[in-house]
Amino acid sequence: VIDSQWLVVLNRGTDSNLIIIDQELKIVKQQQLPECGPHDVIRVSNQHLVISCYNNNRLLSIDTETFIVKTVLDFSSYSDSDGMAELDQMYVYKNKLYISMQALNRNNGWIPETNGTLVEIVDIASITKNDITPADSSINRYELPCQNPFTNIVAADDSLILGCAGNWSEISYSSAGVVSFDTNSKQFT
Numbered sequence: 001v002i003d004s005q006w007l008v009v010l011n012r013g014t015d016s017n018l019i020i021i022d023q024e025l026k027i028v029k030q031q032q033l034p035e036c037g038p039h040d041v042i043r044v045s046n047q048h049l050v051i052s053c054y055n056n057n058r059l060l061s062i063d064t065e066t067f068i069v070k071t072v073l074d075f076s077s078y079s080d081s082d083g084m085a086e087l088d089q090m091y092v093y094k095n096k097l098y099i100s101m102q103a104l105n106r107n108n109g110w111i112p113e114t115n116g117t118l119v120e121i122v123d124i125a126s127i128t129k130n131d132i133t134p135a136d137s138s139i140n141r142y143e144l145p146c147q148n149p150f151t152n153i154v155a156a157d158d159s160l161i162l163g164c165a166g167n168w169s170e171i172s173y174s175s176a177g178v179v180s181f182d183t184n185s186k187q188f189t
Contacts, residue, residue: 008049010038018051018062029067033060040090044097044124052087052099059087059099061127072127075101078141080113082106091153091160093183097121098160100149111169112147118160118181145188147175158183 006028009019016036020028037055044050044061050072051060059073078085078101086102101117104110121127123138146164153162159180166176180189 004043008041010041010051012037012039012054016055020064031062031067031069033069036060039088042090042092042097044092044127048127050090050097050127052090054086054088055084057083057085057087059127075119078117078119079103080105082108085117088149089151089153089162091155092124093155093160095124096183097124097127098153100144100153100162102148102150104148109169112167112175114143115147115175116144116149116164118142118144118149118162140186142181142186142188144179146177146179156180 007021011017016033016038017030018033018038018041019030022028035056036053038051039054040052041049047064049062049064053060057075057079058071060069061072062069075085075087080103082105084106086104088100088102091098099119103112103114103116105113120140121138126138144164147167148165149162150165151163153160159182161178161180163178164176166173
């Protein structure tokens with residue numbers, strides 16, 4: 001991930017961590033993220049990066065001055081039968097944070113059990129204050145009309161666009177596709 005100040009490298013391997021590299025290509029910090037399996041990182045304020053964890057349902061915040069890592073949200077209540085929600089891509093649009101979740105069953109060949117989820121965190125400042133829960137009224141949850149959201153989230157004309165890989169066990173691929181989420185009407189097309 002390229003930030004205005006840094007290049008941030010995510011290591012999803014057994015040694016989950018992120019590496020922050022400055023503009024002179026020097027390592028600023030290598031930060032351990034135990035059991036996270038980081039999938040995306042995004043800056044939400046001048047002093048905070050947010051990391052989506054694929055392997056433990058947590059949204060982490062890292063203070064870019066102290067490099068202290070905190071769990072901001074635990075999305076265990078959003079998980080499916082294997083206990084994981086598979087937090088994936090993130091996007092900040094009009095001061096709201098959007099997170100895609102895949103809902104794959106790790107115990108059954110990584111097949112999606114349900115449609116994916118798009119989570120909207122309305123009060124992005126609450127993330128850095130660490131005073132938010134998944135049941136908070138500033139969090140909205142939307143079921144995607146497709147399974148296994150897989151691509152980056154991009155914005156176009158007040159809509160967020162993302163692609164779903166679908167259910168790989170289906171021959172018809174009816175659960176795959178590209179969807180557009182209207183950020184005003186909160187509807188998918």
